[in-house]
Amino acid sequence: MNWTIKTALNGLRELADPEVKNGLSRFGIPADQAIGVKIPQIKQLAKTIGKNHSLAVTLWEQPVHEAKLLAIYLADPQKTDPELMDKWVADFYSWDICDQACGELFDKTTHVWAQIAKWSTDKREFVKRAAFSLIAESAVHLKTADDQHFIECLPVIKNAANDDRKLVKKAVNWALRQIGKRNKTLHQHALECAEEIARTESKNARWIANNAIQELNSEKIRIALNRR
Incomplete structure (x- = not known):
């Protein structure tokens, strides 16, 4: 089938559920542009x-939430x-679009570290x-990335830790935790960073x-790290 913007949008609409x-x-996802299609x-x-x-x-330009996810x-x-x-x-308006873009597309490009900075x-x-x-x-998906990339992210995390906007602070916390769960070396670096921030x-x-x-510091994480 030759997919066009029309057929792609029709495909989404067929899946829509009020x-x-x-x-x-x-x-916490705005519904004004959504039609109601689950991510899977x-x-x-x-x-x-x-x-x-x-x-x-082309899909990204459509005023439909799910069209951006499909894009x-x-x-x-x-x-x-x-x-x-x-x-x-610059077009992001919802955390799900932000996180899906970062975890399904952006982390697969060669521009990760420059864009983070x-x-x-x-x-x-x-x-x-x-x-x-x-x-x-990236801490989860970039299996072969050098530890140094993540070590260099820790000062970035520390500098952003006083941003009290909910969507930012939760992502800063998420980034710190994921770095610390990657391996034993980064676990130690992340803990030291967290202790400085504290x-x-x-x-x-x-x-x-x-x-x-x-x-x-939980037993669950320490057991997981010892298995790696």
Whole structure:
């Protein structure tokens, strides 16, 4: 089948469920542009269509929440350059689109570390969240990445720990925890970073640090690290 913007949108509409749309607000996802399609269904549609970068770029421009998610799954990481990444993050308005882009597309490009450095100092909430979501996703998915990349992310995390915006602080905490769970070496570095953050005067920063310390010191994490 020759997939076009029309057939792709029709494919999404056929999967739409009003109950799914009505439930989005419970997860803090704006529903005004949504039609109500679950992510596994969108991923299955993307698998049926196959990678199609030009269609992805067009879908992203549609005023439909699920069209943006489908665009993320259809985009070709090799064709996803920093300019497109910057454009898409500037359009983010929901944490699910942000995190799906970081964990399903951006972390598969060759621009991960440069984009993290750029976005981490951006004042826009979702752009800044993207930096730390990308750190967290990369810590899980980039199996062969050198530890030094993640060690260099720790000062970035420390510098952002006083940002009290909910979507940013949760991503900063997430990034710190994922680095610490990657291996024993990074576990030690992440704990040291968390302990430094915990000594600051910022209540927000202390929450980020103490929450990370609690998980990283848990028996579950220590057992998992000893198995690696």
